[in-house]
Each structure stands twice: as structure tokens, then as C-alpha cells.
Amino acid sequence: MKLSTRSRYGLRLMLTLGASEKKEPVFLREIARAEEISEKYLSQIIIPLKAKGLVTTFRGAHGGYLLGRPASEIRLREIIEPLEGDLCLVECVANSTLCDRSTECVTREIWKGMDAVLAEYLDSVTLEDLVQKYNLKRRNKGAVEYSI
Amino acid sequence: MKLSTRSRYGLRLMLTLGASEKKEPVFLREIARAEEISEKYLSQIIIPLKAKGLVTTFRGAHGGYLLGRPASEIRLREIIEPLEGDLCLVECVANSTLCDRSTECVTREIWKGMDAVLAEYLDSVTLEDLVQKYNLKRRNKGAVEYSI
DNA sequence: TTTATATACTAGTAATATAATAGAATTACT
DNA sequence: AGTAATTCTATTATATTACTAGTATATAAA
Numbered sequence: 001m002k003l004s005t006r007s008r009y010g011l012r013l014m015l016t017l018g019a020s021e022k023k024e025p026v027f028l029r030e031i032a033r034a035e036e037i038s039e040k041y042l043s044q045i046i047i048p049l050k051a052k053g054l055v056t057t058f059r060g061a062h063g064g065y066l067l068g069r070p071a072s073e074i075r076l077r078e079i080i081e082p083l084e085g086d087l088c089l090v091e092c093v094a095n096s097t098l099c100d101r102s103t104e105c106v107t108r109e110i111w112k113g114m115d116a117v118l119a120e121y122l123d124s125v126t127l128e129d130l131v132q133k134y135n136l137k138r139r140n141k142g143a144v145e146y147s148i
Numbered sequence: 149m150k151l152s153t154r155s156r157y158g159l160r161l162m163l164t165l166g167a168s169e170k171k172e173p174v175f176l177r178e179i180a181r182a183e184e185i186s187e188k189y190l191s192q193i194i195i196p197l198k199a200k201g202l203v204t205t206f207r208g209a210h211g212g213y214l215l216g217r218p219a220s221e222i223r224l225r226e227i228i229e230p231l232e233g234d235l236c237l238v239e240c241v242a243n244s245t246l247c248d249r250s251t252e253c254v255t256r257e258i259w260k261g262m263d264a265v266l267a268e269y270l271d272s273v274t275l276e277d278l279v280q281k282y283n284l285k286r287r288n289k290g291a292v293e294y295s296i
Numbered sequence: 297t298t299t300a301t302a303t304a305c306t307a308g309t310a311a312t313a314t315a316a317t318a319g320a321a322t323t324a325c326t
Numbered sequence: 327a328g329t330a331a332t333t334c335t336a337t338t339a340t341a342t343t344a345c346t347a348g349t350a351t352a353t354a355a356a
Contacts, residue, residue: 003237011255060324061330089151106281107159117265133254208353209301
């Protein structure tokens with residue numbers, strides 16, 4: 001029950017886009033270098049994010065990526081869900097026809113409960129929340145480096 | 149990010165033990181038949197549960213398994229955690245030395261948060277809660293079958 | 297003390313999913 | 327045209343999962 005690298009890299013990718021002050025599109029190469037992730041792999045990961053409208057893309061020379069809408073209007077659930085396929089820990093929760101026992105199964109209610117608390121948590125955090133924490137940490141780190 | 153069959157089968161195994169009124173040990177074969185799960189596979193799955201003291205075992209003829217302590221004193225987290233290895237969605241949460249960025253990483257705080265809400269939820273449900281729901285459903289099902 | 301029957305232990309394996317990599321195609325600015 | 331970026335389509339290596347098989351060990355009863 002591990003989160004895939006797609007989700008992990010994908011959130012870092014979105015954080016980088018969100019933290020970028022520029023209004024100019026950001027190259028995937030820059031993100032890849034900053035986050036030490038394969039550019040090719042990131043180019044795969046960004047596809048579902050684009051499909052969901054979370055990023056806007058510009059092709060060709062001087063292309064790149066921008067956030068599709070303000071970070072304050074993007075909830076982490078929207079990022080993780082498409083990257084993970086869905087936010088469903090057990091298949092039968094999303095598709096009850098997979099198992100004869102679904103209607104009477106009480107363990108299924110537990111899997112449902114787990115899905116629910118995860119979804120609720122990821123809905124409660126926006127990308128902007130994350131960007132703010134990120135900027136705060138960077139500022140503090142800088143301060144420490146210059147002190148003494 | 150799927151829950152393993154080990155966890156799913158393991159919880160059903162524990163539920164079956166909990167729902168058993170008998171004070172006599174239950175054979176794995178019976179559980180396997182009732183739940184339509186390979187007996188051999190169940191015999192693997194039950195090992196960590198035994199190690200945690202959640203089940204008591206009796207070897208030899210007329211052997212079998214019993215709950216190690218009352219169902220009311222077993223929280224689902226205690227069952228799922230050893231079966232899943234741990235309840236950690238991203239490795240770096242449990243072991244911060246895996247990544248240089250751990251201390252400054254803000255996405256890590258999200259993975260921590262996800263782990264936390266899951267653990268909290270599974271801590272809030274006891275095996276007895278599950279057994280009661282199970283018995284209730286069985287009773288209602290019987291009632292429906294006899295009605296009309 | 298033998299036999300039957302259960303759990304316990306140790307390996308091995310097939311199938312699936314994950315995490316990439318590779319290269320050609322497309323788009324668009326200069 | 328040329329360059330630099332994204333996009334699309336395959337392929338592949340690795341790891342994990344979900345088992346299966348076989349042997350060893352324990353114990354109750356005949």
C-alpha cells in the first residue's frame with residue numbers, strides 16, 4: 001500500500017509550478033533538474049494533470065507549463081486522484097459488481113471508510129497551502145544560512 | 149495504492165474468528181472454505197497475526213485458532229498494520245534518512261498527514277464493532293429470507 | 297506407539313504492476 | 327529552414343504481489 005512515484009513526483013511538479021513567481025511558462029527541463037527527476041518520466045506524469053486542466057501547456061520553442069488555475073483553487077485530491085488512477089484502496093469500493101458479497105460485506109465498509117478519510121484530508125489542503133509552507137521553509141533556511 | 153490481499157483476507161479471517169461463538173479453536177480449513185480463500189495462503193497470512201498475539205494457535209489434531217484477546221480490545225489498525233508491513237504510504241515518512249530533502253520537504257508533510265488520518269481511523273474501530281455489524285447483517289438477511 | 301490431523305516452516309514461481317527509457321512526431325517561435 | 331520545446335507510442339527492466347508446493351513438527355485419539 002505505497003503511493004506511486006507518479007503521485008509523489010506529480011505533487012512536487014505541481015508545487016514547483018505553484019511556487020514559480022513567473023507568469024512565463026516553466027520548462028519541464030527546469031523542473032526536472034530542480035527536483036532531480038527524469039524529464040522523460042515527468043512528461044508522462046504531467047499528461048493526466050493537463051487532461052484535468054490543472055496545468056496549461058505551450059508547445060514549441062519557448063513553450064512550457066503554467067498552472068491551469070490559481071493554486072488556491074486546486075485541492076491536493078485533484079492532483080493525486082488522476083495520478084493514482086483513483087483514490088480507492090480496494091477495487092470493490094469503486095465497483096461493487098466485482099464481488100458477490102459486496103452488499104453484505106462489512107470489511108468493504110472499512111475500505112470505504114479508509115477511502116473517505118483520505119479523500120477528506122486531501123480535499124482539505126490546497127496547493128496554495130503547500131506553496132506557502134514551501135516559501136516559508138525556504139525563507140527560514142536562507143535566514144539560517146546568513147546568521148552567525 | 150491498493151491494499152494487499154493479505155490485509156483484506158486477514159481482516160476477513162479475524163472477523164470470522166471474532167464472529168465464531170465457539171470457545172473451541174477454529175480450523176483454518178473452515179475459514180478458508182467459508183471465505184473462499186486458499187487455506188495455504190491463509191496459513192501464511194495468519195503468521196504475523198499470531199506474532200502480534202492477535203490469535204492463539206493450537207497445533208496437532210483438534211488444533212486450530214482462537215482470538216488472542218477479546219474482539220473489543222483489538223483495533224483494526226493492529227490487524228492491518230502488520231499485514232501491510234506498516235501503514236506508511238511513502239517510505240520517507242517512516243525513514244527520513246532515505247532522502248536528503250526530508251527535513252525541508254513539504255510534500256512529506258502531506259504523506260505524513262495521509263498516514264495519520266488512516267491510522268486514526270483504523271484505531272477508532274474495534275474488531276467487535278465489525279463483528280456486531282456482521283451479526284446484524286446476517287440476522288437481517290435471515291429475516292428477509294423468511295418474510296413474504 | 298502408531299496413526300490421523302492439524303499447524304509451522306522454507307522455497308519457489310507465475311502474474312501483475314511499477315518505474316522508467318527510447319525515439320519519432322508534432323508544434324511553434326525565431 | 328532551424329531550433330527547441332511538448333506529445334505520442336512502444337518497449338523494457340525491476341520489484342512486488344499472490345500465490346503454490348513440499349516438508350517438518352506437534353498433538354489427540356485409537
